[in-house]
Amino acid sequence: MSTKPMKPLPKQQVKVDLSDADTMKCQKCENPIFIQGYIIKRISAIVSPTGQEVIAPVQVLNCGNCGELLPMGGELDELI
Numbered sequence: 479m480s481t482k483p484m485k486p487l488p489k490q491q492v493k494v495d496l497s498d499a500d501t502m503k504c505q506k507c508e509n510p511i512f513i514q515g516y517i518i519k520r521i522s523a524i525v526s527p528t529g530q531e532v533i534a535p536v537q538v539l540n541c542g543n544c545g546e547l548l549p550m551g552g553e554l555d556e557l558i
C-alpha cells in the first residue's frame with residue numbers, strides 16, 4: 479500500500495472577467511476616464527518619527543473631465 483505524496487495544491491488562478499466588472503465613473507459628470515495625480519503630504523520634522531521632514535506623495539485619481547477626485551475609500555478622504 480502506497481501513500482501518495484502530498485503535493486501542494488496549485489494556486490488557483492483568479493480569472494477576472496472585466497466584462498462583468500463595474501466601470502467606475504465620476505460622481506459628478508459620469509466620465510469613466512480618470513487621470514493619475516498625487517497629493518503631496520509634508521510631514522514636519524516635529525511630528526515625523528525620524529525627526530526629519532518627510533515628503534510623502536499619495537497617489538490619487540481624478541476625473542479627466544471635471545477633476546473630481548475618485549473616492550478610493552479608506553483614509554484617503556481624511557488625508558485631503
Ligand SMILES: [Zn+2]
Nearest residue numbers: 504507541544
Ligand atoms: Zn467628472
